[in-house]
Amino acid sequence: MSAEVWLKKVKFxxxxxxxxxxxxxxxxxxxxxxxxxxHPTAKIDPIILYKVLRIEIGARTHIWSxxxxxxxxxxxxxxxxxxxxxxxxxxxxxxxxxxGADPETVGILSLGDQVLVTKGHALDCxxxxxxxxxxxxAGRETLVYSHSxxxxxxxxxxxxxxxxVNAFIAARTTVAAGATLPDRSVLAMGGVLMPGxxxxxxxxxxxxxxxxxxxxxxxxxxxxxxxxPPIQA
Numbered sequence: 533m534s535a536e537v538w539l540k541k542v543k544f545x546x547x548x549x550x551x552x553x554x555x556x557x558x559x560x561x562x563x564x565x566x567x568x569x570x571h572p573t574a575k576i577d578p579i580i581l582y583k584v585l586r587i588e589i590g591a592r593t594h595i596w597s598x599x600x601x602x603x604x605x606x607x608x609x610x611x612x613x614x615x616x617x618x619x620x621x622x623x624x625x626x627x628x629x630x631x632g633a634d635p636e637t638v639g640i641l642s643l644g645d646q647v648l649v650t651k652g653h654a655l656d657c658x659x660x661x662x663x664x665x666x667x668x669x670a671g672r673e674t675l676v677y678s679h680s681x682x683x684x685x686x687x688x689x690x691x692x693x694x695x696x697v698n699a700f701i702a703a704r705t706t707v708a709a710g711a712t713l714p715d716r717s718v719l720a721m722g723g724v725l726m727p728g729x730x731x732x733x734x735x736x737x738x739x740x741x742x743x744x745x746x747x748x749x750x751x752x753x754x755x756x757x758x759x760x761p762p763i764q765a
Contacts (some may be wrong), residue, residue: 543567544583551581563587571611583625590645604657605639610665613647623657624679627690633659637692644697659690659709664697671703671721680709696732700752718747 543566550562555577560570568587570576576589577597584604589595590611598617601607603625609615623639637660643649644665652672655661659678663669669676679690691710695701699713702721707713710727713736719725720737729736733748 547581547584547587551576552578554578585639601641603639604641607641609641609643610645610647612645613643615643615649616651618652619649619655620653621655621657624688624690627658627679627688630690633690634692636660637662638690656709660692661694662692663695664699664715666698667695667700669695669701673704674701674706676707677709691727698752716748718750720744 547563547566550559550566553559555575557572559576560572560574563570570587570589571591573591574589575594577595579595579597579599580601581587582600582602584601584607586606588608590609590613592611593609593613595615596617599615599619600621602622604621604623605628621641625639627633628638639657640660641655641657642660642662644663644667646666647663648668650670650672653669653674653676655676656678661676661678676693678693679688681688693707693709694712696713696715696717698716700718701707701713702719704722705719706724707719708724708726711725712727712729713719713725714729714732714734716733718735719741720735723737723741724739725736726740729741731743733746735744735747736742737744
């Protein structure tokens with residue numbers, strides 16, 4: 533084993549151990565000392581960081597305990613974000629060595645400012661998963677894919693999957709590899725979003741998801757005061 537490989541393994545182990553520590557300023561400083569970029573005001577509860585090459589966490593972002601991040605080329609989370617518990621964020625590393633992968637997104641989780649991810653979701657970042665500012669994954673048990681299998685060719689492929697600005701995914705939905713939920717749009721509960729959606733300000737629903745109605749008059753499309761909605765009075 534070369535010295536470079538040995539040092540890389542040691543760094544992975546140290547990041548894994550630091551990730552398990554309770555949220556504290558010293559935890560942020562330790563991760564920064566190990567080559568990552570963690571804002572001093574970020575709060576990172578005990579999480580599993582297994583073979584993550586690069587981590588960037590913005591101001592006031594809170595990652596709750598119990599999340600798993602595995603085999604990622606990078607984690608990029610902007611300011612004022614929230615990721616709740618029991619999410620699995622993973623990637624297949626071998627896609628980084630294929631010519632068909634997008635070199636900018638392969639193996640990357642990228643969340644913008646004011647992004648919300650609730651509990652118990654599975655996010656595949658093999659081809660890259662990008663959530664724009666003020667977007668959200670709500671409820672539980674949503675499956676996001678950025679790689680796929682084609683039985684006609686017996687091959688695996690990957691493509692970046694995207695959630696647009698102020699777009700919202702409801703519970704128990706599936707987002708296929710290469711799909712984009714357009715800006716200011718909603719994927720209804722149980723929907724399966726395939727590549728090809730282009731209409732903004734639209735409610736999508738069904739299997740596969742189709743445009744249901746225009747939602748440009750919905751308050752969530754313009755409200756920028758709070759990340760999570762208030763409880764009805």
